[in-house]
Amino acid sequence: xxxxxxxHNNTQLFINVLILPLGTPADLIxxxxxxNGPTKPFRALVDTxxxxxxxxxxxxxxxxxxxxxxxxxxxxxxxxxxxNYLFHVGFIENVQSDQGQTLAxxxxxxxxxxxxEVNSGGHFDVLLGMDxxxxxxxxxxxxxxxxxxx
Amino acid sequence: MTSSQRQISIEKNLRFFREHLDVLIKTDPGRYVLLRxxxxxxxxDTIRDAKLTGEKFFDDxxxxxxxxxxxxxxxGFFSYAGSALTAQ
Numbered sequence: 001x002x003x004x005x006x007x008h009n010n011t012q013l014f015i016n017v018l019i020l021p022l023g024t025p026a027d028l029i030x031x032x033x034x035x036n037g038p039t040k041p042f043r044a045l046v047d048t049x050x051x052x053x054x055x056x057x058x059x060x061x062x063x064x065x066x067x068x069x070x071x072x073x074x075x076x077x078x079x080x081x082x083x084n085y086l087f088h089v090g091f092i093e094n095v096q097s098d099q100g101q102t103l104a105x106x107x108x109x110x111x112x113x114x115x116x117e118v119n120s121g122g123h124f125d126v127l128l129g130m131d132x133x134x135x136x137x138x139x140x141x142x143x144x145x146x147x148x149x150x
Numbered sequence: 151m152t153s154s155q156r157q158i159s160i161e162k163n164l165r166f167f168r169e170h171l172d173v174l175i176k177t178d179p180g181r182y183v184l185l186r187x188x189x190x191x192x193x194x195d196t197i198r199d200a201k202l203t204g205e206k207f208f209d210d211x212x213x214x215x216x217x218x219x220x221x222x223x224x225x226g227f228f229s230y231a232g233s234a235l236t237a238q
Contacts, residue, residue, distance in 0.1 A: 013218070022198070024199060039157045040193065045201065045228075047225070047227065047228060048226070049224075049225075049226025049227055050223075050224065050225045050226035050228065050229075051224045051225075051226075052223040052224075052225070054223075054225060054228075065198065066153075066156065067156070067157070067160060067184075067214075068197070068201060068214060068215045069160060069163070069164070069214040069215045069216045070160060070161075070164045070214075070221055071217075071222075072221075072223065073220040073223045073224075073225060074220035074223065074225070074229055075226045075229050076229065083157075083160075084215075086197055086198070086201055093155060112198050114197055116221055116223060116225075118228070120226070120228075121177045129225070129226070130205075136177055143217065145217065
């Protein structure tokens with residue numbers, strides 16, 4: 001079970017993630033790979049108050065995702081229909097090689113995630129909601145550390 | 151198909167879906183409906199199944215998928231941050 005050990009700033013939790021299209025090779029899903037190729041990490045805000053994850057327009061464009069439909073999202077001014085996407089989420093973990101080098105490996109969540117397209121105002125690239133967080137264990141420590149295992 | 155054509159197609163399918171939602175929610179609540187040209191092409195247990203079927207049979211990409219629910223997604227605090235719901 002992959003375990004990510006990360007730091008927080010006492011106000012919010014952020015995790016660097018990869019957003020991968022549905023066509024990601026099957027041997028990657030639920031598995032692990034070295035971080036390479038055209039993929040780049042995005043800044044994800046952890047939000048236990050969100051029932052679902054979402055991505056910004058920048059992420060959808062960068063990954064080359066096409067919307068699969070629309071989804072109704074509750075907001076302060078009522079309900080809005082937003083583009084909905086289907087993708088995989090990969091978590092980046094630093095591991096030590098046999099030679100003592102620090103390598104970045106990607107652990108891809110073993111399920112597809114759907115996410116609305118939102119405008120975050122630059123605050124984050126991805127919002128990780130309970131659809132992702134409920135697949136694992138999130139522990140927030142008082143010493144500016146937190147961990148997520150899945 | 152261009153992204154703008156795709157967006158128009160998605161909106162038309164959404165309108166059709168909404169017109170039939172009251173019936174669908176009685177027969178297939180929570181499942182996923184695959185739509186093409188304002189018609190129902192199939193109903194599936196998972197969005198993955200609907201997506202793979204769409205890719206297999208409609209290689210022009212002209213289809214969309216809607217979950218059969220009336221419950222909106224709640225994005226927590228961010229839902230109420232003002233600018234959250236302004237994307238296309």
